[in-house]
Amino acid sequence: MKIEKLLNWYHENKRDLPWRRTKNPYFIWISEIICQQTSVANAIPYYNRFVEKFPDVFSLAEASERDVLVLWQGLGYYSRARNLHQSAQIIVNQFQGEFPTQYQEILQLKGVGEYTAGAVASIAFDEKQPAVDGNVIRVLSRIFGMFESAVTASGKKAFKNKVMDLMKNTKPGDFNQALMEFGALQCTPQNPLCENCIFNLECYAFQNRAVADLPLKKKKISVKNRYFNYFVIEHTGGILLKKREENNIWKNLYEFPLFETDELIDISALQTLLQSKILKKIPFILSERLYYKKHKLSHQTIHADFYGIIIITDITKHAEKYGFLSISIPQFVQYPVSELIKTAFQTIFYEK
């Protein structure tokens, strides 16, 4: 594989991405975290909003986690935002706000693994480190006929070694980005553009009709069903929210008060269960189902029912005991929520 050919291809075909206009390690870092498991097209508007609101590591460190999560809302994998915020505080407090310059230091940051440390070190500081992402695995698997799994320790080592070997005499930042960009634009997962590929004569997969078999497929994940019964508790001028604090989906995001069941439950059974287990001495009536959605994620399907609930006593007196937060309708946008809750809220309060 002639590296010169790859770099020429990159020079002619690379996209004009906002984070390619800077070598500021803070911006490079933000872009890499946002791009984790996220398609670039989806990442761009989030990146632009993020760096506008938090133009440097100090502004990010000083922000509340809640505000950071609001900006992350809809992007998914919210631990990225929590770790980003925490790492910004580490950079301010332990590195005097100076972004760490070496791979090994960058790797210590929360939410930064081998890929991201390699990407930031190579792109921002020209350190010779591999950045092996899904694109790189796909390109190398096909061109060199690598049948190693990318999840095993030996497989990871094989891909890193291959990159280190290839990048020996070139600028690491450009090389890593070129390889990734080639995977994103040319050597795509489905329907790669093999006919006009600059490497097709030497590509193992193309020459051996194995393009569809490489890279090795990941094991399929099982999808679990969950049943969320939400309660839309309105009172004078507002609604009640609760912060999700368990180590679970949507940690530290907000939602309506929730009662999860392990199977589908109808409104009368829910009324009974709620009375006996949760709202023991508080009289209430479940009125109607305001909204329903089957919210499908890659690893779980959430069957979400949203019920109106009328509580006879003044629920705000009990709100603290249940950890509820009383907010007005306009304040809703100040709280980070999942797409499910966002859609439900809009439907219930603005389309009824």
Add this chain to the structure above:
DNA sequence: AACGCGGGGGT
């Protein structure tokens, strides 16, 4: 090594 963690887009 396996699993949990979101949501969107392409086919």
Add this chain to the structure above:
DNA sequence: ACCCCAGCGTT
């Protein structure tokens, strides 16, 4: 319906 996306942290 299935696959994949500039992966990481925890178990």
